[in-house]
Amino acid sequence: MKGVQNIYHYSYTLSILLVFLVLILFYPALSIYVNTMSSSESLTISSNRTLVSSDGVFELGFFKPSGLSRWYLGIWYKKVSEKTYAWVANRDNPLSNSIGTLKISGNNLVLLGQSNNTVWSTNRTRGNARSSVIAELLPNGNFVMRYSNNKDSSGFLWQSFDFPTDTLLPEMKLGYNLKTGRNRFLTSWRSYDDPSTGIFAYKLDIRRGLPEFILINQFLNQRVEMQRSGPWNGMEFSGIPEVQGLNYMVYNYTENSEEIAYSFHMTNQSIYSRLTVSDYTVDRFTWIPPSSAWNLFWSLPTDVCDPLYLCGSYSYCDLNTSPNCNCIRGFVPKNRQQWDLREGSEGCVRTTQLSCTGDGFLRLNNMKLPDTKTATVDRRIDVKKCEERCLSDCNCTSFATADVRNGGLGCVFWTGDLVEMRKQAVGGQDLYVRLNAADLDFSSGEKRDRTGKIISWSIGVSIMLILSVIVFCFWRRRQKQAKADAAPIGNQVLMNEVVLPRKRRFFSGEDEVENLELPLMEFETVVTATEHFSDFNKVGKGGFGVVYKGRLVDGQEIAVKRLSEMSTQGTDEFMNEVRLIAKLQHNNLVRLLGCCIYEGEKILIYEYLENLSLDSHLFG
Numbered sequence: 001m002k003g004v005q006n007i008y009h010y011s012y013t014l015s016i017l018l019v020f021l022v023l024i025l026f027y028p029a030l031s032i033y034v035n036t037m038s039s040s041e042s043l044t045i046s047s048n049r050t051l052v053s054s055d056g057v058f059e060l061g062f063f064k065p066s067g068l069s070r071w072y073l074g075i076w077y078k079k080v081s082e083k084t085y086a087w088v089a090n091r092d093n094p095l096s097n098s099i100g101t102l103k104i105s106g107n108n109l110v111l112l113g114q115s116n117n118t119v120w121s122t123n124r125t126r127g128n129a130r131s132s133v134i135a136e137l138l139p140n141g142n143f144v145m146r147y148s149n150n151k152d153s154s155g156f157l158w159q160s161f162d163f164p165t166d167t168l169l170p171e172m173k174l175g176y177n178l179k180t181g182r183n184r185f186l187t188s189w190r191s192y193d194d195p196s197t198g199i200f201a202y203k204l205d206i207r208r209g210l211p212e213f214i215l216i217n218q219f220l221n222q223r224v225e226m227q228r229s230g231p232w233n234g235m236e237f238s239g240i241p242e243v244q245g246l247n248y249m250v251y252n253y254t255e256n257s258e259e260i261a262y263s264f265h266m267t268n269q270s271i272y273s274r275l276t277v278s279d280y281t282v283d284r285f286t287w288i289p290p291s292s293a294w295n296l297f298w299s300l301p302t303d304v305c306d307p308l309y310l311c312g313s314y315s316y317c318d319l320n321t322s323p324n325c326n327c328i329r330g331f332v333p334k335n336r337q338q339w340d341l342r343e344g345s346e347g348c349v350r351t352t353q354l355s356c357t358g359d360g361f362l363r364l365n366n367m368k369l370p371d372t373k374t375a376t377v378d379r380r381i382d383v384k385k386c387e388e389r390c391l392s393d394c395n396c397t398s399f400a401t402a403d404v405r406n407g408g409l410g411c412v413f414w415t416g417d418l419v420e421m422r423k424q425a426v427g428g429q430d431l432y433v434r435l436n437a438a439d440l441d442f443s444s445g446e447k448r449d450r451t452g453k454i455i456s457w458s459i460g461v462s463i464m465l466i467l468s469v470i471v472f473c474f475w476r477r478r479q480k481q482a483k484a485d486a487a488p489i490g491n492q493v494l495m496n497e498v499v500l501p502r503k504r505r506f507f508s509g510e511d512e513v514e515n516l517e518l519p520l521m522e523f524e525t526v527v528t529a530t531e532h533f534s535d536f537n538k539v540g541k542g543g544f545g546v547v548y549k550g551r552l553v554d555g556q557e558i559a560v561k562r563l564s565e566m567s568t569q570g571t572d573e574f575m576n577e578v579r580l581i582a583k584l585q586h587n588n589l590v591r592l593l594g595c596c597i598y599e600g601e602k603i604l605i606y607e608y609l610e611n612l613s614l615d616s617h618l619f620g
């Protein structure tokens with residue numbers, strides 16, 4: 001009898017063990033972590049109970065910063081040994097002692113203090129609880145209140161992701177929910193161990209022409225902007241060149257009728273990343289298992305170029321130059337003394353005022369776009385239309401594409417002074433700055449692509465032409481020389497109508513000019529016009545030599561081509577060739593105005609073409 005009882009007992013124990021085994025095998029999360037709280041349950045400080053997300057990443061419960069007797073309800077990373085809080089519920093209203101209860105009351109989550117006073121509440125307007133309401137800590141760290149039978153995120157009654165504290169988690173959105181009018185932003189802790197609202201905020205500002213994130217210091221009700229992200233350009237914020245092509249994080253910026261928001265997600269869920277605003281900085285940290293500490297991925301402000309308004313209007317900051325502030329080409333420092341003493345905040349002013357009708361654009365690449373306070377955006381038009389639109393508005397100072405993907409789409413244009421720009425080593429985007437045509441010279445690397453290409457192409461063609469003529473003539477002369485050598489008398493006169501003395505210091509252009517259709521120019525004149533061939537006037541360089549821009553005393557602008565001394569050609573041959581080129585002149589070619597020979601220097605002087613006039617030549 002006893003044996004039978006024993007067998008019953010054993011099989012009973014065995015089956016219970018089996019049931020447990022099955023539960024553990026098939027519902028590991030359920031058996032290990034509690035991630036929900038029903039309306040009949042509560043969390044109290046004294047019970048030490050917490051909620052843990054099903055994947056064990058986040059934990060929700062009460063905590064007490066070291067040294068203080070104040071209790072807060074919050075969410076932290078469970079696996080990271082360095083205690084890191086992602087969210088705090090009652091940051092500005094702590095529990096004053098270790099008596100506190102979190103529970104569901106009607107359709108609200110409430111945090112009650114010692115005398116059942118409400119310390120914190122989700123403040124939802126009361127509705128009928130038709131179905132039972134539960135609270136759940138989701139795997140992404142979102143603490144939500146929902147009907148127990150509706151897991152869909154659109155049906156959440158309340159979620160902590162809508163009320164960020166100082167940390168942006170993956171899948172959490174920062175920015176405007178246009179349906180509720182709520183702007184979700186980050187606010188720093190007051191200090192390292194005080195979660196109450198601090199004075200630094202990272203906030204999307206949509207009052208600008210294009211939304212930008214701004215790091216704000218709100219000390220004593222004074223709002224001081226510290227750093228701006230630059231507008232989103234389809235791939236990144238132009239002022240935060242996050243490492244592109246990095247496959248671990250995917251950034252998402254959405255702008256539609258429902259929201260203007262930024263978020264990111266991780267492609268490998270074992271790696272954590274968070275964006276946190278603290279004193280004076282916004283930081284992105286990553287945690288790679290099994291590390292015990294967070295790794296700083298990037299931080300703002302990063303360098304000397306980051307503080308706002310370091311370089312004044314029409315100047316940009318560049319880490320690779322000294323001083324860091326640079327006037328845009330076509331602009332000069334407003335206050336030369338301050339500028340020279342490396343105080344760039346007064347910025348730069350135009351060399352030549354805009355003329356409204358005769359203006360063009362200078363392209364600057366890798367730029368963080370200027371402050372968008374005076375910017376307007378039109379997402380429907382392309383770059384070409386954008387340029388036309390900017391040109392047609394005399395107040396327009398600059399334009400750029402709104403979305404750099406697929407060759408550029410959308411148009412941003414500025415009507416005010418351009419402020420707060422920087423040149424990035426990588427990232428950033430093209431910015432087209434309006435200049436008077438007089439300040440735009442050809443061949444500058446920063447100039448607009450199309451014009452640049454046309455000009456280098458036409459220079460290339462004319463040089464080819466000149467060289468082939470020279471080579472041809474040289475060959476002809478060689479042949480004649482050979483003949484002349486055979487017949488030894490009167491060779492010089494036979495070959496040249498003009499015999500040029502070899503040892504002259506320079507050609508005044510007075511004696512022989514009648515015979516030539518081309519004026520000879522004094523070397524001094526050329527030197528003066530190009531300011532001693534200064535680098536500043538240099539507009540191009542090639543195998544043939546260097547091209548300078550110059551201005552004659554009478555104001556005429558010239559392009560001076562200083563043939564390299566590699567050329568072994570003799571003086572009279574050169575003159576012959578020049579005459580030939582002069583005869584070849586055509587309306588659509590850049591006109592050769594003259595030449596100059598001086599002690600081995602051979603110089604060609606062309607009419608200087610503004611890019612606009614060349615454009616109009618080529619495109620009517």
Ligand SMILES: *[C@@H]1O[C@H](CO)[C@@H](O)[C@H](O)[C@H]1NC(C)=O
Binds near residue numbers: 046047048
């Ligand atoms: C809660 O934790 C504290 C400290 O770890 C401990 O002193 C206390 O006994 C715990 N309470 C319960 C109910 O487990």
Ligand SMILES: *[C@@H]1O[C@H](CO)[C@@H](O)[C@H](O)[C@H]1NC(C)=O
Binds near residue numbers: 114115116
């Ligand atoms: C708070 O509420 C609980 C449950 O409703 C009750 O048992 C307790 O006596 C209340 N405490 C005080 C101080 O009112």
Ligand SMILES: *[C@@H]1O[C@H](CO)[C@@H](O)[C@H](O)[C@H]1NC(C)=O
Binds near residue numbers: 120121122
């Ligand atoms: C809820 O409303 C009360 C009173 O209007 C307010 O003091 C409190 O800050 C609100 N709590 C939250 C979490 O918004």
Ligand SMILES: *[C@@H]1O[C@H](CO)[C@@H](O)[C@H](O)[C@H]1NC(C)=O
Binds near residue numbers: 252253254
């Ligand atoms: C970005 O977020 C929006 C909603 O906020 C979503 O519809 C879209 O699919 C997301 N895009 C990517 C690439 O994740």
Ligand SMILES: *[C@@H]1O[C@H](CO)[C@@H](O)[C@H](O)[C@H]1NC(C)=O
Binds near residue numbers: 268269270271
């Ligand atoms: C994700 O990261 C973890 C930790 O570094 C690594 O062990 C794992 O192989 C990664 N998974 C994938 C799919 O790359």
Ligand SMILES: *[C@@H]1O[C@H](CO)[C@@H](O)[C@H](O)[C@H]1NC(C)=O
Binds near residue numbers: 393394395
């Ligand atoms: C240009 O700016 C001036 C002064 O700010 C303003 O009066 C004028 O209306 C503007 N013109 C256009 C076309 O916006």
